[in-house]
Amino acid sequence: MYLVHAHLDLPDGVELPQNVRELVRRAIVPGDRVEHIAVHACPPRGLTLGVYLLAGVLEEAEARAVQVCDRLLREMPELAGARLTGAGVPVQPLAFLPGPAD
Numbered sequence: 001m002y003l004v005h006a007h008l009d010l011p012d013g014v015e016l017p018q019n020v021r022e023l024v025r026r027a028i029v030p031g032d033r034v035e036h037i038a039v040h041a042c043p044p045r046g047l048t049l050g051v052y053l054l055a056g057v058l059e060e061a062e063a064r065a066v067q068v069c070d071r072l073l074r075e076m077p078e079l080a081g082a083r084l085t086g087a088g089v090p091v092q093p094l095a096f097l098p099g100p101a102d
Contacts, residue, residue, distance in 0.1 A: 001035060001054055002061035005090050006069045008047040011081040016041060023078055024049065032068050047082070062087055 010016070017023065021039040028034045038050035051068060055061035065087045073079050 001052055002058060002089060004051045004053065004061055004065035004087055006049040006051055006065050006087040007042075007085045008049070008069070008073075008079070008082045009085045010045045010047060010079075012045065014045075014081060016047065017078055020047075020078060023076065024072065027072055027076055028068070033064065034068060047079075058089060062089065 020041070024039050025037055028037060033054040034051055035054060036052040038052075040048045040050065042048055049065075049069065051065045053061055053064055053068075055064055066084065069084050069087065073082055073084065
């Protein structure tokens with residue numbers, strides 16, 4: 001399972017509905033292979049989707065997240081005019097990775 005962050009840019013003046021998290025979650029279909037999706041508003045014009053999905057390799061996970069977002073942007077009126085600005089696995093700083101066993 002991979003976590004991919006997808007960043008959306010909303011048009012000026014667009015306000016997300018209070019239930020945007022639920023709307024996005026309901027729009028996910030079994031073929032998406034999404035295990036969980038987190039929705040984070042990033043004022044003033046952004047939205048980040050944390051997409052936890054099943055994939056064999058990193059590139060597949062990122063490509064599948066882009067496909068899911070493209071479909072959400074086409075099919076969800078609440079995201080009309082939004083655009084995907086990037087999608088990728090968040091990088092963990094080396095300082096937080098476990099070191100060699102002593």
